[in-house]
Every structure is written in C-alpha cells, then in structure tokens.
Amino acid sequence: MFQQVTYSDDRMKGYELLIKQLHALSEDEKDQIALLANAASLLNQFLDEVNWVGFYLWKDEELVLGPFQGLPACVRIPYGRGVCGTAIKEKKTQLVPDVHAFPGHIACDAASNSEIVVPMIINGEIYGVLDIDSPIKERFDETDQLYLEKFVDALSQYL
Secondary structure, X not given: XXXXXXXXOOHHHHHHHHHHHHHHHHOXXXXXXXXXXXXXXXXXXXXXXXXXXXXXXXXOOEEEEEEEEEOOOOOEEEOOOHHHHHHHHHOOOEEEOOHHHOOOOOOOOOOOOEEEEEEEEEOOEXXXXXXXXXXXXXXXXXXXXXXXXXHHHHHHOOO
C-alpha cells in the first residue's frame, strides 16, 4: 500500500505521495490521537534510517509524549530544553546533523545521532512538535526539512 521514500531522484515525488497518503488517511477522522498515531506510523514506514518518529504535545507549559513509533521515550520535555524544547522556543525547525554537538541535547535513545524537529503551530498557538531521530549522523537535509514542514502543515488541517 505504501512506498518507502528512498534517497534518489524520486525523493520529492516520494514526499508528495506521502502527503497525499496522509490526506487520504486523515480526511474522515476527527480524533486527534488517531490522526497523530497514523501520521507517526506513516512516516516510520516511509523514511529509511530512522529509529524514532513521533509527536510531543504542548500541555501545561511543557511538551508531553504523544503518539510515536520506536523505543520508549522521554515523557516530558521542558520549554527551551533539548532539540524539541528549542524548536518550540524558537518556533522554527531544528535540523541537527549531530545531536551530540547540540547544547543541552536530551538523550532518550543512545542510538540516535541526528534529529529533525518541526514545531506544530496551529492558529498561532503551540500545538506540539514532530520529532524524528536517526542512528545516522547527518541523516536529514533541507529537502527533508521542506517536506516534513509541508507534512506538518497538511496534518495541522485535521487537528
């Protein structure tokens, strides 16, 4: 049913297909947890060389673990701490080629070496973040950032 995104000339087409499949999975669903769970699963199936894909949701001035695919994770992340907390503080995507060089990185999984975190801002309010980790250094690039931001924008229409 789903095609995996590979690192070839078809990456952008793969991401466009990913976003179309997100719409198909989401268009008739109203439950936010179900939407986020399917989105995490969809990304986990599409992206190669990732070891954690999920969401942290903004609750009571901190990020709280939401639906994800991967090993158990940190449950709460304070505002401004780690890659996820920084993405919320700065309200911009954090593309981190080497998490060990990121000041204040929170190591939930010692196998993670790179990370991308896309903030989710809906109607001007913090909703949470999409967080993706990889055991490969420099796994994510500007193409991933562009299309993961589009993915989050598409998902936000349903939340």
